Amino acid sequence: MAMILELPHVGESVVEGTIGKWLKQPGDKLTRYEPLVEVITDKVTMEVPSPVDGSLLKILAQEGETVPMGAPIAELETADGSNGSAPTPESVPTTVAPAEPTPAPASTQQSATTGTTGYLVKNINPVGPTGGGVGTEQENRGADQDEPSAPPLQPAPSTSDAPGGSSRPSPAVRRLAKEHGVDLAQVRGTGMGGRITRDDLIRYVEGKQSTPATSTQALPATVEAGPDEQHVPLTPIRRMIADAMVRSVTQIPHAWSTVEVDVTGLVALRTQVRAAFQQSEGVDLTYLPFAIKAVAEALKKYPTLNASWGGDKIILKRRINVGIAVAAPHGLVVPVIHDADRLSITGLATALRDLTQRARQNKLTIEDVQGGTFTLNNTGALGSIVSYPIINHPQAAIVTTEAIQKRAVVRDDAIAIRSMMNICMAFDHRINDGAESGAFLQAVKSRLESIGPDTPIY
Amino acid sequence: MAVKNVIEAVREALREEMQRDSKVFILGEDVGRRGGVFLATHELIDEFGESRVIDTPLAEASIMGIALGAAFRGMRPIPEVQFSDFIWPAMNQLIGETARACYGTNGALPVPMTIRVPYGGGIRGGLFHSQNVETIFFHTPGLKVVAPATPYDAKGLLKSAIRDNSPVVFLEHKKTYRLVRGELPEEEYTLPIGQADIKRAGENITVVSYGLMLHYCLEAAEAVAGEGIDVEVVDLRTLKPLDKETVLNSVKKTGKLLIVHEDNVTGGVGAEIAALAADEAFEYLDAPVTRLCGPDVPTMPFAQTLEDEYMPNTDKIAQALRKQAAY
Numbered sequence: 028m029a030m031i032l033e034l035p036h037v038g039e040s041v042v043e044g045t046i047g048k049w050l051k052q053p054g055d056k057l058t059r060y061e062p063l064v065e066v067i068t069d070k071v072t073m074e075v076p077s078p079v080d081g082s083l084l085k086i087l088a089q090e091g092e093t094v095p096m097g098a099p100i101a102e103l104e105t106a107d108g109s110n111g112s113a114p115t116p117e118s119v120p121t122t123v124a125p126a127e128p129t130p131a132p133a134s135t136q137q138s139a140t141t142g143t144t145g146y147l148v149k150n151i152n153p154v155g156p157t158g159g160g161v162g163t164e165q166e167n168r169g170a171d172q173d174e175p176s177a178p179p180l181q182p183a184p185s186t187s188d189a190p191g192g193s194s195r196p197s198p199a200v201r202r203l204a205k206e207h208g209v210d211l212a213q214v215r216g217t218g219m220g221g222r223i224t225r226d227d228l229i230r231y232v233e234g235k236q237s238t239p240a241t242s243t244q245a246l247p248a249t250v251e252a253g254p255d256e257q258h259v260p261l262t263p264i265r266r267m268i269a270d271a272m273v274r275s276v277t278q279i280p281h282a283w284s285t286v287e288v289d290v291t292g293l294v295a296l297r298t299q300v301r302a303a304f305q306q307s308e309g310v311d312l313t314y315l316p317f318a319i320k321a322v323a324e325a326l327k328k329y330p331t332l333n334a335s336w337g338g339d340k341i342i343l344k345r346r347i348n349v350g351i352a353v354a355a356p357h358g359l360v361v362p363v364i365h366d367a368d369r370l371s372i373t374g375l376a377t378a379l380r381d382l383t384q385r386a387r388q389n390k391l392t393i394e395d396v397q398g399g400t401f402t403l404n405n406t407g408a409l410g411s412i413v414s415y416p417i418i419n420h421p422q423a424a425i426v427t428t429e430a431i432q433k434r435a436v437v438r439d440d441a442i443a444i445r446s447m448m449n450i451c452m453a454f455d456h457r458i459n460d461g462a463e464s465g466a467f468l469q470a471v472k473s474r475l476e477s478i479g480p481d482t483p484i485y
Numbered sequence: 486m487a488v489k490n491v492i493e494a495v496r497e498a499l500r501e502e503m504q505r506d507s508k509v510f511i512l513g514e515d516v517g518r519r520g521g522v523f524l525a526t527h528e529l530i531d532e533f534g535e536s537r538v539i540d541t542p543l544a545e546a547s548i549m550g551i552a553l554g555a556a557f558r559g560m561r562p563i564p565e566v567q568f569s570d571f572i573w574p575a576m577n578q579l580i581g582e583t584a585r586a587c588y589g590t591n592g593a594l595p596v597p598m599t600i601r602v603p604y605g606g607g608i609r610g611g612l613f614h615s616q617n618v619e620t621i622f623f624h625t626p627g628l629k630v631v632a633p634a635t636p637y638d639a640k641g642l643l644k645s646a647i648r649d650n651s652p653v654v655f656l657e658h659k660k661t662y663r664l665v666r667g668e669l670p671e672e673e674y675t676l677p678i679g680q681a682d683i684k685r686a687g688e689n690i691t692v693v694s695y696g697l698m699l700h701y702c703l704e705a706a707e708a709v710a711g712e713g714i715d716v717e718v719v720d721l722r723t724l725k726p727l728d729k730e731t732v733l734n735s736v737k738k739t740g741k742l743l744i745v746h747e748d749n750v751t752g753g754v755g756a757e758i759a760a761l762a763a764d765e766a767f768e769y770l771d772a773p774v775t776r777l778c779g780p781d782v783p784t785m786p787f788a789q790t791l792e793d794e795y796m797p798n799t800d801k802i803a804q805a806l807r808k809q810a811a812y
Contacts, residue, residue, distance in 0.1 A: 199770055
């Protein structure tokens with residue numbers, strides 16, 4: 028019996044998903060709970076498993092297409108159906124994928140949930156490019172480099188004629204686009220066959236407001252590659268990262284600030300206890316947990332940095348959930364250490380290792396990337412000494428920890444050699460002025476500088 | 486307020502206007518002793534006498550011609566056409582004379598006449614008791630065309646029609662007569678001709694309809710509401726003069742327009758409303774304007790299955806709404 032597979036609902040605030048990659052092709056046999064399609068939302072990437080034993084008849088939503096939750100994405104044939112599972116010959120594309128497609132890294136850990144979420148499989152392929160500056164978190168870089176990394180998520184070329192976006196925009200859409208100066212190529216359509224509806228355009232205008240022209244997608248997509256160019260199509264993840272960045276820089280008036288931090292004491296402490304810490308806790312002790320702790324404590328003291336712009340108000344966040352920018356195989360991801368202010372150095376180190384490892388193995392859950400109230404990016408891992416980070420929208424600020432360098436500095440009117448680290452911050456100038464943000468940075472700085480070789484770690 | 490049906494509302498309006506104005510009189514086939522085949526004029530002859538409730542021969546051209554002459558002499562006649570299907574013999578009197586008299590005499594001969602026309606299908610009436618005739622009159626300048634859907638609207642608009650100095654074709658859908666019930670105020674009221682009524686407010690799609698179909702539209706709107714489709718249902722009430730403003734405002738709000746009527750699709754009221762939207766709301770349209778109407782067949786089939794196929798119904802309207810919503 029034929030049935031329609033709908034894009035399952037995956038929780039509040041997620042209203043649509045982009046088809047990442049079909050793991051099965053029309054004609055392929057399906058086993059219940061077997062991964063069928065990767066769906067990318069602006070929170071996380073998940074695999075939707077087959078709800079039935081049977082076969083895939085027809086793909087209704089093509090790779091790269093964004094469809095609302097509940098929209099039909101495929102036609103399935105259940106095994107008990109009268110037609111069996113034999114596909115009609117013409118429904119099988121000539122480029123049939125391997126019978127066992129690229130296994131997703133987390134396919135052994137999937138679990139079907141029940142209830143309204145239908146066939147949602149959790150714990151899979153996070154991307155959540157929710158913003159933050161470019162960069163990486165490299166504390167465990169040496170060891171992790173050798174770990175098998177997840178296969179890159181490259182959407183396969185579409186096997187059939189994708190309908191998206193080709194139809195003529197309606198008069199209402201054309202008028203509104205003209206009124207608001209919107210390039211329709213930038214708007215995602217949710218109507219029939221990917222058509223841009225009037226509501227799509229209104230949502231787009233409300234989301235982008237004043238400066239649509241600065242979008243990263245403003246470049247004409249139709250330009251053909253010149254003789255000295257190679258045009259690389261955007262992966263859905265690249266596009267989402269781009270959207271997140273544009274959203275942040277177009278909506279948030281960024282201001283930047285940098286402080287120098289003398290971390291000589293911290294370096295001495297870490298050097299002294301690193302081996303013992305590894306022994307007792309089983310985790311390599313890096314500088315990052317200290318930075319997170321200092322940031323969390325400073326946020327406690329200056330709550331307007333742990334906030335969001337609410338249009339006619341400022342929204343202070345009670346919980347301090349620090350997102351950490353991590354370079355995952357597919358691109359930037361920002362897993363969140365929830366309630367970072369309640370964790371010890373050991374707790375932070377453990378949480379950090381857990382999140383970064385799972386990020387690199389594409390095993391983050393949607394909870395892992397949700398709820399961040401502040402973001403920290405360890406750009407120093409790449410050797411950077413100054414950054415101009417982009418705020419992780421809609422947060423109030425982002426800080427980077429830059430590379431620790433020994434520098435000649437003046438101490439007590441003498442030149443001393445100290446381990447110095449810059450901390451750079453971008454803050455939403457609607458929410459905070461230089462006074463608050465400067466005081467916040469000083470609070471972070473003084474906490475880090477107060478650490479010495481004898482500071483107890485628990 | 487008392488709950489009444491459409492036929493009772495019509496009868497109340499007739500009685501009240503005849504009591505109010507001695508110039509008002511009724512003429513038609515079986516309207517007197519028989520009280521009308523639908524009992525719209527039931528017992529009026531007892532109250533107002535044979536001179537004001539006149540049984541006529543089966544001759545529609547005469548009924549209309551007599552009424553027209555009486556109107557010229559200052560009376561306010563209410564000719565009844567027993568079934569709309571039988572109005573064709575009167576077409577010359579109606580279109581050739583009645584509609585043009587006032588204009589042709591530069592206002593010297595207004596025609597304060599209300600032509601009551603029971604119409605419509607879905608009643609197992611077959612070829613000669615089911616027709617929709619509104620398009621002909623809708624097309625004709627000089628006539629007003631009213632097509633209410635509820636008892637309240639029927640009474641208020643009929644009273645206004647009788648008081649109007651222009652000829653009004655007053656269309657009463659036969660299936661609504663006893664099917665549709667509603668509250669009628671005890672106190673006197675009239676409703677202005679030429680004003681549509683938003684029977685259900687919504688944001689996503691505008692449905693324009695009238696008569697029996699309005700009720701199916703309301704049911705369909707309710708049926709798809711659970712699917713997140715918020716439908717605005719506009720009851721035209723008066724087809725001519727058309728309340729363009731209400732229709733256009735609604736279309737501009739929703740961007741989508743579905744027109745539902747029982748009359749044949751080609752050249753019908755829906756075509757005019759679609760043209761109106763294209764002319765004056767083009768830049769607000771977010772989907773093709775669609776019509777769900779009776780098909781272009783010569784008349785209502787008698788076979789029950791075929792009549793069901795002919796008539797728009799709640800399911801068909803709901804499907805059309807879903808299609809519009811998804812576009």
